[in-house]
Amino acid sequence: xxxxLAIVLSILILMGIIFPxxxxxxxxxxxxxxxxxxxxxxxxxxxxxxxxxxxxFLASNRQYSDALAALEELRKIDIPEEFRNIIDRxxxxxxQLFITLDSLDIILDETASLIERNxxxxxxxxxxxxxxxxxxxxxxxxxxxxxxxxxSRSFGxxxxxxxxxxxxxxxxxxxxxxxxQELLNILANLKLSLDEIYKIYTEIxxxxxxxIYIEIKGEKYIEIKGxxxxxxxxxxxxxxxxxxxxxxxxxxxxxxxEPLAGRSVSILLDEDIIATxxxxxxxxxxxxxTVPFNYKETMNVVTIYEPQGSDAxxxxxxxxxxxxxxxxxxxxxxxxxxxxxxYPDIPFNIDGEVISDANNSERTLEVTSDNLQIxxxxxxxxxxxxxxxxxxxxxxxxxxxxxxxxxxxxAGISEQRNIxxxxxxxxxxxxxxxxxxxxxxxxxxxRIQSEMGPISDANINLIFNDISTTARTASDGSFTSTLDMPxxxxxxxQREITINIEPMEPWAGSISIKRQVFFINPVFTGFTLLAxxxxxxxxxxxxxxxxxxxxxxxxxxxxxxxxxxQVSATKLTGVKGRIISAxxxxxxxxxxxxxxxxxxxxxxREFLAMVTKLLPRITRQLTELTVMAxxxxxxxxxxxxxxxxxxxxxxxxxxxxxxxxx
Amino acid sequence: xxxxxxxxxxxxxxxxxxxLAAWFLPLDEDFRVxxxxxxxLKKLNTSFPVQSLESFASLxxxxxxxxxxxxxxxxxxxxxxxxxxxxxxxxGRLILADDYGHGNQILEYLGLEARFSGEVLVDPLINYKTExxxxxxxxxxxxxxxxxxxxxxxxxxxxxxxxxxTNIALSSSFSFLDRxxxxxxxxxxxxxxxxxxxxxxxxxxxxxLVADPSLFINSMSAIxxxxxxxxxxxxxTTSLYIDQSHLPPSDLHRTKTLLARGRDHLASPLITAxxxxxxxxxxxxxxxYKRKENRK
Numbered sequence: 004x005x006x007x008l009a010i011v012l013s014i015l016i017l018m019g020i021i022f023p024x025x026x027x028x029x030x031x032x033x034x035x036x037x038x039x040x041x042x043x044x045x046x047x048x049x050x051x052x053x054x055x056x057x058x059x060f061l062a063s064n065r066q067y068s069d070a071l072a073a074l075e076e077l078r079k080i081d082i083p084e085e086f087r088n089i090i091d092r093x094x095x096x097x098x099q100l101f102i103t104l105d106s107l108d109i110i111l112d113e114t115a116s117l118i119e120r121n122x123x124x125x126x127x128x129x130x131x132x133x134x135x136x137x138x139x140x141x142x143x144x145x146x147x148x149x150x151x152x153x154x155s156r157s158f159g160x161x162x163x164x165x166x167x168x169x170x171x172x173x174x175x176x177x178x179x180x181x182x183x184q185e186l187l188n189i190l191a192n193l194k195l196s197l198d199e200i201y202k203i204y205t206e207i208x209x210x211x212x213x214x215i216y217i218e219i220k221g222e223k224y225i226e227i228k229g230x231x232x233x234x235x236x237x238x239x240x241x242x243x244x245x246x247x248x249x250x251x252x253x254x255x256x257x258x259x260x261e262p263l264a265g266r267s268v269s270i271l272l273d274e275d276i277i278a279t280x281x282x283x284x285x286x287x288x289x290x291x292x293t294v295p296f297n298y299k300e301t302m303n304v305v306t307i308y309e310p311q312g313s314d315a316x317x318x319x320x321x322x323x324x325x326x327x328x329x330x331x332x333x334x335x336x337x338x339x340x341x342x343x344x345x346y347p348d349i350p351f352n353i354d355g356e357v358i359s360d361a362n363n364s365e366r367t368l369e370v371t372s373d374n375l376q377i378x379x380x381x382x383x384x385x386x387x388x389x390x391x392x393x394x395x396x397x398x399x400x401x402x403x404x405x406x407x408x409x410x411x412x413x414a415g416i417s418e419q420r421n422i423x424x425x426x427x428x429x430x431x432x433x434x435x436x437x438x439x440x441x442x443x444x445x446x447x448x449x450r451i452q453s454e455m456g457p458i459s460d461a462n463i464n465l466i467f468n469d470i471s472t473t474a475r476t477a478s479d480g481s482f483t484s485t486l487d488m489p490x491x492x493x494x495x496x497q498r499e500i501t502i503n504i505e506p507m508e509p510w511a512g513s514i515s516i517k518r519q520v521f522f523i524n525p526v527f528t529g530f531t532l533l534a535x536x537x538x539x540x541x542x543x544x545x546x547x548x549x550x551x552x553x554x555x556x557x558x559x560x561x562x563x564x565x566x567x568x569q570v571s572a573t574k575l576t577g578v579k580g581r582i583i584s585a586x587x588x589x590x591x592x593x594x595x596x597x598x599x600x601x602x603x604x605x606x607x608r609e610f611l612a613m614v615t616k617l618l619p620r621i622t623r624q625l626t627e628l629t630v631m632a633x634x635x636x637x638x639x640x641x642x643x644x645x646x647x648x649x650x651x652x653x654x655x656x657x658x659x660x661x662x663x664x665x
Numbered sequence: 666x667x668x669x670x671x672x673x674x675x676x677x678x679x680x681x682x683x684x685l686a687a688w689f690l691p692l693d694e695d696f697r698v699x700x701x702x703x704x705x706l707k708k709l710n711t712s713f714p715v716q717s718l719e720s721f722a723s724l725x726x727x728x729x730x731x732x733x734x735x736x737x738x739x740x741x742x743x744x745x746x747x748x749x750x751x752x753x754x755x756x757g758r759l760i761l762a763d764d765y766g767h768g769n770q771i772l773e774y775l776g777l778e779a780r781f782s783g784e785v786l787v788d789p790l791i792n793y794k795t796e797x798x799x800x801x802x803x804x805x806x807x808x809x810x811x812x813x814x815x816x817x818x819x820x821x822x823x824x825x826x827x828x829x830x831t832n833i834a835l836s837s838s839f840s841f842l843d844r845x846x847x848x849x850x851x852x853x854x855x856x857x858x859x860x861x862x863x864x865x866x867x868x869x870x871x872x873x874l875v876a877d878p879s880l881f882i883n884s885m886s887a888i889x890x891x892x893x894x895x896x897x898x899x900x901x902t903t904s905l906y907i908d909q910s911h912l913p914p915s916d917l918h919r920t921k922t923l924l925a926r927g928r929d930h931l932a933s934p935l936i937t938a939x940x941x942x943x944x945x946x947x948x949x950x951x952x953x954y955k956r957k958e959n960r961k
Contacts, residue, residue: 035765035785035820036695036879037797038703039888044795050850051790054839076837079802079815080790503714505903530941534948541951 063182262286394509426512581647703884728757754868821877
């Protein structure tokens with residue numbers, strides 16, 4: 004009954020303690036993320052085919068740059084090895100096709116524009132290029148179709164087990180490919196139409212009275228009407244001059260010898276329009292222009308006439324022949340010497356020389372680093388410039404550009420050098436104790452310096468486990484900080500102290516050092532040293548008690564009510580002495596055979612319990628002898644004389660029994 | 666042994682077992698700096714000079730140049746919102762990393778238009794293993810994106826109403842917000858590129874929005890250049906703080922905190938000395954009794 008009750012109560016206690024504790028291990032609902040190590044996935048074929056379809060659709064709508072950008076992104080997919088070749092090939096072909104179609108589209112538009120502007124020679128060149136693009140595009144498109152077939156086989160699009168979504172995605176890709184083919188056909192037909200127009204236009208004798216055009220989807224793509232040709236002549240004076248000087252530009256604008264007064268002519272220098280001049284009576288034009296400070300040895304001058312307003316329906320555009328203008332200027336030479344390594348906020352020198360003429364004219368010097376202006380000054384001939392980089396510049400490789408700005412007839416020059424921005428290493432002299440007794444306040448003394456001298460006002464942060472303390476360095480770089488190490492449950496061992504140093508100087512980098520210290524927790528260690536032997540003693544005593552209780556019932560002998568564990572030091576004589584002597588004789592034999600020693604802290608009964616476990620065959624004799632010995636030791640009554648004989652006899656029996664040899 | 670003694674020993678043993686289990690069982694809560702498992706921030710805490718905050722009261726007095734990483738999985742009080750407002754306005758940098766938490770509460774309080782969309786960003790093509798790990802491949806030049814080629818997010822969301830000039834990282838054009846969570850792009854779903862990291866100035870400080878706090882967890886830091894992003898954050902700040910006070914505490918965390926407090930109390934010199942005395946007395950008690958009996 005008691006046992007059953009114990010079991011029921013045990014279960015109730017366990018349930019009461021453990022079940023509420025389960026909530027302690029229950030975690031809040033997981034935030035939406037998963038372990039990347041256990042995540043598995045494969046190439047999303049449906050999405051890939053759908054997106055190829057979208058990209059090709061973009062291209063078929065002539066959104067080539069968007070299609071190319073999306074294709075470039077697709078190259079960043081993690082492709083399984085088995086599909087890598089075919090997908091790479093497909094991407095390459097798509098890219099080639101989009102570039103070719105884009106080029107073809109652009110060149111056909113340009114050609115149409117050229118034909119409209121009567122630039123027949125340029126139009127012819129473009130049409131030849133377009134021919135090549137059309138051929139290339141047709142070849143690439145065929146290759147792309149083959150690659151698409153290979154892709155379908157690799158993805159198993161037509162396998163019976165494949166999903167309908169994959170088949171649908173492939174169908175959509177096929178539809179986009181058809182649209183692309185249509186676009187190519189349109190462009191090829193447009194090219195043919197432009198060829199035809201070009202041919203017709205060159206064969207027309209009377210260029211005043213005709214009108215031809217191409218329509219695309221109901222809108223006029225190109226329209227050429229019979230227009231009057233125009234011509235422009237050009238003279239410049241002088242043909243050689245310094246930059247910044249003025250030249251005169253003049254010429255004649257005519258159409259079939261008829262001067263075109265009142266029209267505007269544009270003057271272009273190296274393809275840049277720099278002035279517009281009004282044509283005078285008689286068709287002549289004349290004007291002065293300033294040669295820009297371009298510091299080039301030659302420039303091409305040309306004038307153009309673009310009909311405006313009602314003239315656009317009457318006259319063709321024209322361009323004068325190109326005339327070369329020879330320009331002069333004073334070149335500038337820059338000699339430069341810069342350090343290879345510099346530090347944030349620490350001044351450094353740039354030596355050099357600016358050579359532009361014999362007089363060493365003053366020139367403006369600009370220093371930049373990665374597009375950030377560092378300094379600007381005026382120098383004359385040799386110079387020595389002290390500059391410093393901003394304090395927030397991050398370390399690494401930087402470019403330093405020294406520019407002599409152009410000035411009137413003097414050309415500018417720029418030199419770029421690579422410099423390394425570094426931080427000066429810190430030298431730390433830190434005294435940490437090798438041995439720490441917990442709990443204790445530990446003082447850390449140290450000094451921080453660099454090749455620039457002591458580091459003052461640096462922030463020192465000492466961290467030991469969860470404890471940290473901060474300090475600042477004095478003007479000589481020294482610091483003292485105290486860390487209060489608390490008492491805890493640790494015994495002894497190695498521990499790490501982290502010291503983070505953050506200097507205020509931008510040229511010195513933050514540094515973190517770790518030091519190992521050996522600690523001893525005397526309180527806890529002492530406590531353990533005390534507790535462990537005590538626990539061992541308690542354990543042993545309990546063990547012995549258990550052994551006593553485990554003596555077989557049949558062998559149990561009634562002992563006196565109280566027996567002290569200590570053997571009396573008083574010397575016994577007579578019967579008592581003989582009994583004790585017999586007991587000792589037996590004891591010696593048993594100790595020799597069992598190896599169990601009768602130490603002072605063991606009582607006679609404990610010894611009896613210990614050895615009878617090992618020698619069960621002498622249990623009865625030894626129990627009897629032990630009782631006699633105890634009586635002799637502790638009883639006030641003198642035993643009868645025969646007791647001593649019996650004791651000696653028992654000792655003999657024990658001896659015989661033990662030496663019997665079986 | 667009597668039944669009473671047995672039950673007392675059983676109860677004491679079980680309590681001890683549970684306490685030991687709670688003490689030694691590693692904390693597996695999301696975004697905890699003590700958590701060494703895949704979803705913790707122990708790596709961040711040990712690889713970078715990060716100081717964890719159990720309350721905004723521990724924020725530095727001078728916020729200029731410092732950075733606070735905040736994962737708001739719990740609502741902020743009005744006092745905390747004001748503390749954040751002052752922290753940023755006075756020159757601090759707040760990295761608000763959120764996906765499905767309470768980030769929008771902060772943005773609303775700060776009076777900003779930007780929001781976390783709260784919808785799942787998936788990228789079926791440019792990803793790490795699955796569409797729920799979108800790879801971010803578009804970066805604008807910024808101190809936080811130096812040397813970045815790709816970042817990998819983990820069940821992220823996207824930002825909305827952020828200015829083009831403030832967006833510094835965008836997902837690929839194949840990504841989309843999977844509103845109906847069927848992992849397939851539908852016509853009414855918003856397609857990429859979508860902003861996932863933005864940086865804007867606010868007062869004298871800066872506000873960086875990151876559409877996925879999982880970017881910082883132990884298991885994600887070694888993937889692609891995720892650690893580089895954290896390094897860039899560390900490189901551009903004088904002190905780095907991470908808030909732990911707006912993460913939902915579990916019972917295990919509460920138990921551990923309770924035990925840690927208990928240990929701290931026990932570790933005080935007075936209590937330790939008392940304990941030592943108690944153990945010594947208990948240990949020596951049988952010997953003392955025995956001697957007394959002997960004398961008798």
